[in-house]
Amino acid sequence: MSNLNYQEKIPNNVDLNNDLSLQRALEHWQPKFKNWWQEMGPNGFQSSDVYLRTAISVDSAGWASYGKVKMPDYRWGIFLNDKVENRKIHFGDNIGKPVWQQVPGDYRSILRRLIVTQGDTEPASVEQQRYLGKTCPSLFDLRNLFQVNVEEGRHLWAMVYLLHAYFGRDGREEAEALLERYSGDQDNPRILGTFNEPITDWVSFFMFTYFTDRDGKYQLKSLAESSFDPLARTCQFMLTEEAHHMQVGETGITRMIQKTLEIMKKLNSDSIETIRNAGVLDLQTIQKYINFWFSSSLDLFGSEISSNAATSFSNGLKGRPDESRYENNSEKDTSYKIEVIESNKIKEQEIPTRNAMNEITRQAYVKDCEVGLKRWNRLINKAGYDIILNLPSTRFKRNIGIWANININPEGKIISEKEMNNNINNWLPSNKDKEFIKSLMNQVTDPEKTASWISPPNRGINSLDINYKYVDIMQ
Ligand code: BYC
Numbered sequence: 088m089s090n091l092n093y094q095e096k097i098p099n100n101v102d103l104n105n106d107l108s109l110q111r112a113l114e115h116w117q118p119k120f121k122n123w124w125q126e127m128g129p130n131g132f133q134s135s136d137v138y139l140r141t142a143i144s145v146d147s148a149g150w151a152s153y154g155k156v157k158m159p160d161y162r163w164g165i166f167l168n169d170k171v172e173n174r175k176i177h178f179g180d181n182i183g184k185p186v187w188q189q190v191p192g193d194y195r196s197i198l199r200r201l202i203v204t205q206g207d208t209e210p211a212s213v214e215q216q217r218y219l220g221k222t223c224p225s226l227f228d229l230r231n232l233f234q235v236n237v238e239e240g241r242h243l244w245a246m247v248y249l250l251h252a253y254f255g256r257d258g259r260e261e262a263e264a265l266l267e268r269y270s271g272d273q274d275n276p277r278i279l280g281t282f283n284e285p286i287t288d289w290v291s292f293f294m295f296t297y298f299t300d301r302d303g304k305y306q307l308k309s310l311a312e313s314s315f316d317p318l319a320r321t322c323q324f325m326l327t328e329e330a331h332h333m334q335v336g337e338t339g340i341t342r343m344i345q346k347t348l349e350i351m352k353k354l355n356s357d358s359i360e361t362i363r364n365a366g367v368l369d370l371q372t373i374q375k376y377i378n379f380w381f382s383s384s385l386d387l388f389g390s391e392i393s394s395n396a397a398t399s400f401s402n403g404l405k406g407r408p409d410e411s412r413y414e415n416n417s418e419k420d421t422s423y424k425i426e427v428i429e430s431n432k433i434k435e436q437e438i439p440t441r442n443a444m445n446e447i448t449r450q451a452y453v454k455d456c457e458v459g460l461k462r463w464n465r466l467i468n469k470a471g472y473d474i475i476l477n478l479p480s481t482r483f484k485r486n487i488g489i490w491a492n493i494n495i496n497p498e499g500k501i502i503s504e505k506e507m508n509n510n511i512n513n514w515l516p517s518n519k520d521k522e523f524i525k526s527l528m529n530q531v532t533d534p535e536k537t538a539s540w541i542s543p544p545n546r547g548i549n550s551l552d553i554n555y556k557y558v559d560i561m562q
Contacts, residue, residue: 131221177410178406
């Protein structure tokens with residue numbers, strides 16, 4: 088187990104003080120990050136004391152210490168999992184050769200692109216969520232939001248370290264650019280679509296942490312397989328932090344559904360109007376938010392048929408999540424069946440497996456998403472209602488790949504443009520739905536209380552009481 092060094096200006100477990108030029112370069116980037124955090128991070132809470140966890144070791148058994156910290160004083164640092172001696176490349180064309188401790192010249196630009204894309208999502212999500220504190224449903228939730236935010240900030244540090252340490256001048260320039268793009272900006276937006284979508288309400292926040300952070304899990308798992316060892320090790324540690332973010336999403340959605348069911352029972356009604364008048368979300372609106380965030384997150388896996396993905400796999404840069412579970416780790420001459428559209432009909436087509444890597448990862452992700460849906464449907468069923476929440480078809484409302492911009496209903500059937508337009512407000516949140524959600528978003532800062540539309544949590548953080556004052560708000 089390697090303990091993390093918090094004595095230095097930049098906490099790390101990479102022996103930064105033995106590489107003075109790298110240390111200097113990162114110390115030069117650090118104030119820019121801090122400025123970005125002040126300007127683009129959680130708005131209005133920079134002087135509040137927040138009950139946060141901080142990594143103290145990269146060992147999976149108990150790496151966290153808890154305490155109140157002002158977010159700008161959070162000890163962002165560079166932490167990689169410990170090196171596995173004699174690790175070998177285990178997929179693609181170079182199986183059995185030693186993993187690389189430096190970037191191979193031939194793969195430099197493709198690796199940099201992967202690291203930059205990963206890095207870009209981290210500050211993007213903080214920017215997307217920066218105003219949510221003003222409408223938090225409880226201090227418990229406010230704290231969770233900030234925990235997620237500081238950890239996304241740390242994930243940015245993880246990618247910036249790789250850029251500085253292994254990519255010389257262009258790496259340093261890319262690190263600067265990560266603080267210059269801005270989520271939703273017309274001229275200089277974030278790289279991937281979902282990270283430019285506004286998150287202005289907590290329903291979207293919980294959906295984002297359930298669906299989009301789960302894409303993070305699958306992408307990080309793929310990169311944790313990489314033959315570029317420093318990338319693999321940094322992603323392995325990031326995954327331990329990502330788990331909490333998805334849990335915030337899953338429990339948040341569960342608590343919304345619980346509250347809705349409680350009110351439906353109490354009022355003995357499933358009328359949308361009656362439910363909404365009682366200050367909770369109807370299940371139909373929850374379904375629309377699932378549809379939106381699931382479909383958008385599916386795009387993050389890239390095209391179904393991708394030569395980029397094939398190249399990354401063959402070269403050993405990016406594997407499939409849990410690559411060792413697959414029997415064939417080369418997939419040189421194998422094929423894979425995917426669905427395509429031809430003359431307005433859905434057909435199966437066989438393509439080289441390597442070109443289908445994005446789709447294979449997407450399917451693993453979909454299965455993982457289904458777990459929460461099953462749990463929520465059990466809750467609904469147990470309460471005596473026959474409403475079922477569904478994941479829409481992976482073809483529905485896509486912007487990337489084979490199904491991009493094709494009129495397809497949530498069941499996956501091709502429909503006319505007219506039918507699409509006539510129904511879109513039944514399938515995705517309409518302006519009216521958004522207005523209603525907005526009307527529910529009122530800040531609750533009494534530690535004993537939770538907003539009308541969501542149940543209190545089952546348990547507090549780190550064995551503390553649910554009503555513990557997780558954030559001391561200072562204006
Ligand atoms: N929006 O061959 P294609 C996370 C681009 S989330 C816009 O289809 P490829 C987190 C693509 O970049 C995980 N553009 O797919 C979660 C390429 O552009 P260039 C983030 C898109 O190359 C919550 C072109 O289309 N990590 O950590 O295999 C909070 C053709 O690409 C989109 C990663 O994504 C899109 N949705 O790309 C905080 C891992 N999809 O290069 C954090 C790193 C594709 O031709 N990234 N494009 O200009 C990758 O592995 C790959 O870049 C992709 C798929 C997974 C994005």
